Structure formats: C-alpha cells, structure tokens
Amino acid sequence: MNETVPETAQPLLHVSTPPHIRQNESVPTIMLSVIIALVPTLAASAVFFGGRALALTLVCAGTAVGTEALLCLLLRKPQSVADLSAAVSGLLLACTLPPGLPFWMAAVGGVFAIAVVKMAFGGLGHNPVNPALAARAFLMVSFPSAMSAFSAPAHGTLFGLERGLDGVSAATPLVYFKNAMASGNFHPLDLQDAIGSLVLGNVGGCLGATSGLAILAGAVFLLYRGIIRFRTPFAFIGSVFLLSWIFNGTGDIFSTEAFIVPLYQVFGGGIMLGAFFLAADPVSTPMTPFGRLFFGVGCGLITFLIRKFGAYPDGVCWAILLMNFCVPILDRCGRPRRFGERKQRA
Amino acid sequence: MRVLAAEIENDGRDLAAETIGVEKEWNEVSPLELVRKISACGIVGMGGAGIPAHLKLSPPADKPIDVFIVNCTECEPLVSADFVIVKHHAGEILTGARIIQKILGAKKTLVAADSAARESVAALSAALKDRKFRDLSVVALRPKYPQSAEKILVKTLTKREVPSCGRAADVGCVVHNAATVRAIAQAVLAGTPLYQRVLTTGGPCVASPKNLLVRIGTPARDVLERCGADMKRATKVIMGGPMRGNAQADLDTPVIKTTYGVFAYDTLVPGVKRYDCIGCGRCARACPMRLFPSYLMRFVDKKKTADVREWGVVDCIECGSCAYVCPAKINLVHFMKLGKYRLGGPDAGHAACEGLA
Numbered sequence A: 001m002n003e004t005v006p007e008t009a010q011p012l013l014h015v016s017t018p019p020h021i022r023q024n025e026s027v028p029t030i031m032l033s034v035i036i037a038l039v040p041t042l043a044a045s046a047v048f049f050g051g052r053a054l055a056l057t058l059v060c061a062g063t064a065v066g067t068e069a070l071l072c073l074l075l076r077k078p079q080s081v082a083d084l085s086a087a088v089s090g091l092l093l094a095c096t097l098p099p100g101l102p103f104w105m106a107a108v109g110g111v112f113a114i115a116v117v118k119m120a121f122g123g124l125g126h127n128p129v130n131p132a133l134a135a136r137a138f139l140m141v142s143f144p145s146a147m148s149a150f151s152a153p154a155h156g157t158l159f160g161l162e163r164g165l166d167g168v169s170a171a172t173p174l175v176y177f178k179n180a181m182a183s184g185n186f187h188p189l190d191l192q193d194a195i196g197s198l199v200l201g202n203v204g205g206c207l208g209a210t211s212g213l214a215i216l217a218g219a220v221f222l223l224y225r226g227i228i229r230f231r232t233p234f235a236f237i238g239s240v241f242l243l244s245w246i247f248n249g250t251g252d253i254f255s256t257e258a259f260i261v262p263l264y265q266v267f268g269g270g271i272m273l274g275a276f277f278l279a280a281d282p283v284s285t286p287m288t289p290f291g292r293l294f295f296g297v298g299c300g301l302i303t304f305l306i307r308k309f310g311a312y313p314d315g316v317c318w319a320i321l322l323m324n325f326c327v328p329i330l331d332r333c334g335r336p337r338r339f340g341e342r343k344q345r346a
Numbered sequence B: 001m002r003v004l005a006a007e008i009e010n011d012g013r014d015l016a017a018e019t020i021g022v023e024k025e026w027n028e029v030s031p032l033e034l035v036r037k038i039s040a041c042g043i044v045g046m047g048g049a050g051i052p053a054h055l056k057l058s059p060p061a062d063k064p065i066d067v068f069i070v071n072c073t074e075c076e077p078l079v080s081a082d083f084v085i086v087k088h089h090a091g092e093i094l095t096g097a098r099i100i101q102k103i104l105g106a107k108k109t110l111v112a113a114d115s116a117a118r119e120s121v122a123a124l125s126a127a128l129k130d131r132k133f134r135d136l137s138v139v140a141l142r143p144k145y146p147q148s149a150e151k152i153l154v155k156t157l158t159k160r161e162v163p164s165c166g167r168a169a170d171v172g173c174v175v176h177n178a179a180t181v182r183a184i185a186q187a188v189l190a191g192t193p194l195y196q197r198v199l200t201t202g203g204p205c206v207a208s209p210k211n212l213l214v215r216i217g218t219p220a221r222d223v224l225e226r227c228g229a230d231m232k233r234a235t236k237v238i239m240g241g242p243m244r245g246n247a248q249a250d251l252d253t254p255v256i257k258t259t260y261g262v263f264a265y266d267t268l269v270p271g272v273k274r275y276d277c278i279g280c281g282r283c284a285r286a287c288p289m290r291l292f293p294s295y296l297m298r299f300v301d302k303k304k305t306a307d308v309r310e311w312g313v314v315d316c317i318e319c320g321s322c323a324y325v326c327p328a329k330i331n332l333v334h335f336m337k338l339g340k341y342r343l344g345g346p347d348a349g350h351a352a353c354e355g356l357a
Helices: A027-049 A051-074 A085-095 A103-121 A131-142 A173-183 A194-200 A212-225 A231-246 A256-267 A271-278 A289-309 A316-324 A327-334 B031-040 B081-104 B118-128 B150-158 B178-190 B220-226 B282-286 B293-301 B305-310 B321-325 B332-356
Strands: B067-071 B108-114 B136-141 B173-177 B196-202 B211-215 B236-239 B246-248 B261-265
Touching (some): A027 A051, A027 A085, A027 A271, A051 A103, A085 A103, A103 A131, A131 A316, A173 A256, A194 A212, A194 A256, A231 A256, A231 A271, A231 A289, A271 A289, A271 A316, A289 A316, A289 A327, B031 B178, B067 B081, B067 B150, B067 B178, B081 B108, B081 B118, B081 B136, B081 B173, B081 B196, B118 B136, B173 B178, B178 B196, B196 B220, B220 B236, B282 B293, B282 B321, B293 B305, B293 B332, B305 B332, B321 B332
Parallel strands (some): B067 B108, B067 B173
Antiparallel strands (some): B236 B261
C-alpha cells in the first residue's frame, strides 16, 4: 500500500472482542469488601483480647503484603499488592491465630502464606488451597504448643478454669467439651449458660473466630454484596449442626440438652469464621452449584469427625484444606446440565 | 472471490426500481410464491445473525412449525431501533406477522415485547384491536438481557428448550425480529427490497444519540458525524451494540443489513486493568446457557480439546454477559470464540456441532 496518509488522519481505532462495556465490580473492590466485612470481627477481638490482638493482626497483614511486594519485585512481575488480596490473606491468617502467639511466629505464617502457598503457584487465582489456612496449618505443626496456648479474654469466661477441669491448657470451649466427653463427666446443661458468651465471643479461642455475632455481621454484608453465596457456608454449618445434634452424646435427640450440644458446636471453635470467610473464598472452592453444596457438606463432615474422634479439639482448618484439594473433582461431577444439552449418549 | 463489501456506483437520481410493485393481494398468493418474493427482496434477519429470511420460512417437512414469534424485544441494552419501529409501524409489523403465519401454517403467533417499552406495547395493543389481527397475541416480558436471543425467547414463551446445536425449528418455533417482519411486510405488500434500516447511534463520542433510518452501505463515519460525533476523539467504533457489536478498524466500514447500532467510544473498555481469574463464578451465574466460561477459558487456554467440547463451548451464544460481570475483566467471549474456532475451524459454530453429532 503506498497511499499517503492525509494530514487529518484519524487516530487509530482500538479493536477488541465484545462486550465493550463492563461492570464496575473488580478484584480490588471485592477484596476491599472482604476487608470491610472483617472489621466487626477485628473490633470484637480488640475488645475481648486487647491491643495485642490488633498488633498481631497488623504483623500478619504487614508481612503478607510486604512478602507479596518483595516477591513481585524480585520475580520482575507486575506489582500486585494493589489488588488487596495479600492484605485479605494476612487478616484472615491473623483471625485464625491465638491472640497470645509470639509476633515472630505470626510473621513466619504471613510469609509462608504468600510466598509458598500463593506466589509459588503463580499468584492470585492460582493457589490450590487457601493461603491463610495453609499458613495456619503450617504454624500448627511447627509450633504446636504455642498454637494451642489460649489466653482468656480480659473479662471473659475461661472455660475449664471455672469448672476446675484441666487448668489453663483447657481454655477454649472445644477443649473443655472434648475433655468433658473424654472424662465421662459430660452434662450438656452445664453448657447452657455459656452459649451467650459463645455467641458474643467473650471466650478463649482464636483471635477472629470467637465472636459468632461479629462474623455474622460481616457475613450479612458479604451475602448482600453477592461476594459470598449461601450454599457453601450454610451446608457447612448445617451439616455440623445436624451431625452434632444426632450424635449429641446424651442418647436422646429431642431433649433440651440435645439442642445445646449442636449450638455449642457451631458457635464454639472456628466454624463461623471458616464457613463464611474461608470456605467461601472463591479461588480455592468449587464453582458449580452442586460442587459448592458438597464442598460445604464435606467440610462439615470432616470437622465433625475430627472434633469427635480426632486428636485436635477443632477440625475446621483441616476440613477446609482437605476439601480444597477435592475442588476439581467436585466441579467435574457437579457440572449442571447445559441449556439444551441432550441426555448422556450411551 | 471474497469481498467484504460491494461497491455500488450511485446514479444520483434516487428513484425506485422499475421492478418494484405487486400484482396481487398477498392472501391470494401461495406460500411458496411469497417466500420467493421475500428471497428476491433480499430480506435477512436484522437482529444480528443475518440468516436469510426465506431459509427460516422454509422449514424442512419433518419439522412442522406450530408457533411463530415476532421478537419486538430489544436485542441489546442501549439499542432502541426496534422500539422505534414497533412504536411507529405496529400495524405493518402485525400484517407481516399474518403473512408469515400463513407461510408457516403456524397455529399460534406470539408478539413478544419488553414491558418497559410502554409506547411500543401500547402501539401493539392499539393495532391489535383490528379484527384481522385476532389470531395474534402480545406478550409483555420483563426486560432482561439476553432475553432477545432466539433460544432464550423460545424458552421463555413456550417452555421449549432448543437442543444444543439446534435451531428454534427443532422445537416447532420460528422467531423473526420486528425489523425483519416489517421488511417482509414491505417486500410482500409493496415489493420493496431491503435497502435501508433503522439503527441506533450512541456512545460517549456522540453528541446527540438518535435512531436513524439509514441506507445500507452508508459508512460508519457519515452515520456518526450526522449525530454530532467528534471523530477525532473516537478510539473505538462499534457496529452493533455495546454487548455484542464488532469493533471496527476503519471508519469507512459500511452499515450492512444486520447493523442495528453504531457506537463511538472515546475511552477503551472502562476499568481495563486485568487480573487473573479468581474463580468467583459470576460468569457462570450470568450465563443464560448454564456454561462455565471460567473453566472453558482455562481449557481453551491449555488446549484441552476434549474438555472444551464436554463443557459445551458450542452452546455459547456470545451474549457477552460473562465478560460484562467478570471482576477480573477477562475477555471471556474471546476465549469462547477461540474455543469454537479450534473445535471447528473458520466455520466455527456449525462445524463444531457437526463434530459433536
């Protein structure tokens, strides 16, 4: 072509596939919403566990964000800190730690979550498991005693101490429950008074997992924003509730006691945090409706089994991590029938 | 020889051709003659796909048609060309519907309109008072993109699900959009070929967006400048609508029979910062065909042909809903097109289906 370009040449036009308009929602706005949803939980932890809880949260978030920034620099990748996903991972990791954990251990967790679980697999969207949970699991096997040393909230109920069962090491509701069951000295009605403190979160436990009420407030916001969906969390919580109601240890499923046990199980430990924030994390969970349902039920079942028969008092972390690995198979089995899809050919 | 557009020399007189005219009342003409006439006038589907109208009007003998649907719902957001046609020419459209009903021998004719387009619905209802239209009925539907897509509309109105790779005729339905039905009426009643159409202009570059009656072959530049568009600022020009239209590289690209809109943008896609897929599943929730664009994108990217086929890329109607909602701003439609292409070569959609059967 030897045409001369006229002086009033049109600027070059951009050509791309449709659609040419996009919704405003983007990855950072989603992550920001998750951070906003965590505010009530973090506030509750500050109230119950004091300023140290906030300091621990800052350490986790800071190391997570710092690790991501540094790795992007070293690997010559585009800087991805601004998508806020590292900050979310850091905050979620903090929520799963005991408030009294030494800062350096929390920092190790933050680095592990981002460097090993997230960036080594290719960054946001490529991690097979939830970075915060994997880091918690890593800390649990690395520092078992520090990770299970729970201090009491400033003015709260310290389970076990009141009951004089097992001293300071039996500080969380679930540890108390497990010991009571093991010793055969189990009276569900003893737990009745504790339910209020449990829902409020004024008990010993992980920094962001104790206050069911605060987590629910955040969850309502996320559900309203359409960022998490009903199916997984409710399948998770529902199956734990159902299983611990049926196998409540009293031999009767219609007595008052029989309903206290599942309530106690659902609000004690990490189920609320796990169900609404960790099992609803989009990257490491299924996409198909059927897959999401089974993901939730699977988490509930494994949590129940670990709590009832396992060595750990709580099994939420392991349950979600195990189910994370089942995602590809769940989605493959759970693909719904397409519009106009014919029945399977023989 | 392959040509993108024909070049027609203008004699400058703007007169009707001598061949235009009609000899007989349409209800005295046989269906076959009517179809021949429609074919001779060059009527094609004007809602986007551009399937020649006479093909849809000659269904195979083993696929009897019992429902004919006039699609007066708008094919895309921001486009209002069909609203205007329905508002001003409701009677003509209903006459066209009767002609088509006769050709197809359909038992039932439904006129689907958007309930939000009150003036169009009112115009249709007023025209329907005439006794000769007593066989027709109007259905007002809540507007919801991509309701106007053939498979979706058939499902909404008749509860029948067009099979994968199939056509509406497979479930006894034929759908024509309002503009096409009007063109058919004009072809049959007056012998007018399809030489002009109504289209919508819009976009941030266009000072006074409007609906225009435009001759086929008018360059995009002329259409846009007529509406006060500042073409110096334009960075993206789209033939069609913002959801499904094609971005043009050349402003002299002519309006063709399927061009229902011309849009000019001075920005690229807003929020173009791209991320990797976070697996949120919004694309799957938005997909009217119940596909999983996110998985399909990964399979296409990794060239996993068997998975691309199994997860049904051929069923994609390219409505763009998945990419519209995607928070990672991935060009999902691009991957769907690529997937179809890889399955079936350049003649994507169809050949891919053949491979499936």
